[in-house]
Amino acid sequence: MRDFSYLRATSVDAAREAAALPGAMLLAGGTTLIDLAKCGVTEPDTLVDITHLTGLDRIEVNERGATIGALARMGHVADHADIKSRFPAVSEALWQAASAQIRNMATMGGNLMQRTRCPYFRDPSNFPACNKRQPGSGCSAIGGVTRGHAVLGTSEACIAMYPGDLAVALVAFDAVVHLGERRVSVDDFFLLPGTTPDREHAIELGEMITAIEIPGTAAARRSTYLKIRDRQSYEFAAASAAVGIEFEADGRTIRDLRVALGGVATKPWRARAVEDALKGKVLEPETVRAASLLAVEGAVDHGANHYKIELAPRVVARAILKLGETA
């Protein structure tokens, strides 16, 4: 970690302007940024602290949906009564993320911008080859320790797993990222690695996340986030699923279904094939299990992460069936 200067932004515009300067980065809760600076992955010259900006930590929920300010803390959002009742999957995704201490510091905007946990990415002095860090340098993970790497959305350049939980719930419910005036759907906000794994988000220099908007739907209201991992708490997902369901009046036939996967893909992964296969069907365990296998269509493993291909459909199926039980 080298010396950097610290600047306290006084307005959103000032923050954006300062962050557009070479070597500058926004600082929110710092739980990702400081960590990566210590690993030598990011080497900012200037940190632009946005945590003193007012009005960006609001959580507004009404019939149409929720708008959550970029500076709202993970812990507050998780615990917000209206988020819990109208978007249980969002609250549950946040509760199961990181630790209580981190959730008290970390912000919603920062959460969307967290980086992969690929161990090779995080250790530049031992593993110079990393296309995400240094385009064209190669990928140290391929052929190495891959237990935590992605099986979906990978490319020859990068197989790094997207580690977050919140965005998995967001992508399931068609949430939108506010970059000031510009609006980008969460699905489009996260980019596939392709040949440019260094570019992870559809955010331009001088832009800043100001809010996250989640449309209110019946599926979001009956939703859940199921996260599977070896350690009961404080671990990234081996596989996770955000699922929301809306039934027809009979309480059994699926009108709307949302399924997204975490822990298995290079970005928050919407599993539309599962949704399409089950919409209009009656919720039956066998049907659900069969359809859930579509979640990992096209998956490619790198040895030690093969289990994710087995695991992810089971997580999806359990989450859907669990929601069905509460019908």
Next chain:
Amino acid sequence: MTVHTRHGDASDGVTAEAVGGRLSRVDGPAKITGAAKYAVEQQLEGLAYAVLLESTIASGKVRAIDTTAAEAAPGVLKVLTPDTIISLRTASDWFGTPPPDKPYCPLAHDITFSGQHVAAVVAETFEQAVAAAALVKVSYDETPAIVDLSDGKAGDGIPIDAMTKEWGDAQAAFASAPVRVCAAYNTPREYQAPMEPHGLIARWEGDQLTVWEPSQWLDGMARTYAEWFGVSFENVRLVSPYIGGGFGSKALALSHGAVAACAAKMLGRPVRLVMTRQQTFTGYGGRAATRQTVALGADRDGRIQSIVHRGVNETSMDGMWVEPLGSVTSIMYATPNFSSKQNVVRVNSVVPGAMRAPGENPSAFGIESAIDELAYEVGIDPLEIRLRNYAEQDPHAKKAWSTRQLREAFAAGAERFGWARRAPEPRSMRDGNQLIGWGVAAGTYPVRRAYGEAIVRILSDGSVEVESSSIDMGQGTYTILAQTAAETVGVPADTVVVKLGDSRFPRAGVTGGSRLAGVMTGAVYKAATSALDQLIGLAISDPRSPFHALQANTLVVANGRIASPRGDGPDLSIAELLASIGRDHIEATGDTMPANSTAQDRYKNYTTIAMSLPHTEGDYSRYSWCAHFIEVRVDEDFGTVRVSRVVSALDSGRLYNPKLAESQWKGGIIMGIGQALLEEGIVDRRHGRIVNNNLADYLVPTNADIPDIEVISVGIPDLHSSVLGGKGVGELAIVGVAPAIANAVFHATGKRVRDLPITLEKLI
């Protein structure tokens, strides 16, 4: 003259303050409020900061180190490389074996593992040192590495003949046994991961070296520093008032300590060096990876006829670490035929080290899994088969146990756990998607004994002071020594001040092998007894004493007051008595060394482990024992294992403080749960490097992983094991937890996992 002290035993209904009472940790408030100052928190005038650079290859040579840019960086005082660091002498090992007469360099030219220290940068501030370290360029000539035990180039390794244990004809008896089970059991590299990372402050004043460093063994480490720098032992002072966890990793002076002390000498300034969390995974050794095969031959009733055991552990290219894998195998069960042999394989890793119950821990994973497999093979309850093969004496040493309350442990644990309600078939207990399994395993740890010394002072205000160079790393030394002195002298425990963690105090051996409590309570008891003798002697004989006229032949001291046993005559506080006879304090040194010990014996005893008494010395074999009963819930679809219930019954002899003993047992069980389900150093096979070298990726249990743990003491005082009757506490409870969990997982799922940790992909 007789001296009356209230002498408790394990069955006493004692008060919290007496030995055997549940006094809370006396160092607790200081730690909770942050007042406790740890070694590297000392604020010293002129302190400089050092950071280490580590090799990025696992095997080869340093070709060149370019320090130009780093030396020019702001605040940099010195860049140390193998060429520029001062030369040291090789120190003797922990047995005190005379070292080869060759120089020792804590920075390496020849690289034998990834993460080896190759250079260090010292600067005015920590941040400057970190920034400059990034500017040092090291180039290497790399050679192929042997990355771990499964490397094709690793070979069979070196036979360690001293580990061979044989009786009867094990191979033949196995071959002809009606029932045979044979399987391989593996444990990975595991790490102590103490909360407080390793580090130190070193300061030279002339040829006097002071080192503030978390230490499980002040006198041993002081010796090593003294030998490295060619100064006398008395010239080195180690200070270590508190330790933020050690688990075996802080017992020896290590190369990072040498680097810091060299830097301090070269600069003439105190230097602080603290490892990063990442460096703690390669800067010293965790538990060696192990492989064992256990073959059990039995009759159809499950009576063992033969045990054939082979073990292998990894060591480094130039160091020797033997993890004694046959240690539990050879004593847990009675068998007429036995054979155990062990090899050690050199790989490109840091030399492994001691981690909670080295040897016994992986050994128990092998034998306690194997006997479970035998139980299913012959169709006998896993608890019953253990009782059927109960060793009535030490099967290896062929000596009587000093005490072995293992049968009582099985009985108490089974009763509390409800073992009798267990459905025998695997996969026969479930709750929705959760498969439920119950497993049992036993554990043991030898009673390691050594000698210690302490000073006890009775001060003019009637308070008591205890000094010893032993340490408290959270296990409760401060507290139990206060209890011992309080009870022995006869004063309230809160008037006793215990001072530890300074090598200037009376000496103590290593705090390892669960020996310290037994050693130091003995030493303090002796010192306190002789201080009390003096006090009473003076009270009776000094003409100025109010008791002089009484012509009593003894007096009693209780609750800080001194009186005659019959209650006639005066009743004075200790302070009043001392004032009357014109003494400002009474002091006595006590030790547990044999009476004719020479100064050389003493030095050797406190600075090496060569004089530890064998646990099978004399007529008895001395061990602590335990039985773990564990329930797991395994998600049928996800393979995730959660421990939902633990009942453990343990025999550590007499407990000096049950509350603290229970905490240590629970800590061991928690660490065992981590070992069973989570902990594994994962090696990149191309680079020979641990990639999960941080606490987000090297997983230890969180509170959410730990259910209520019930521990039951079944010990009785064992005076063959220690002066006051206790046996080891700290390491015992981790032994047997991993096999109990693996056995429970088998019962739940029908899948036998023989490779730790039991992660979800092994079960789906």
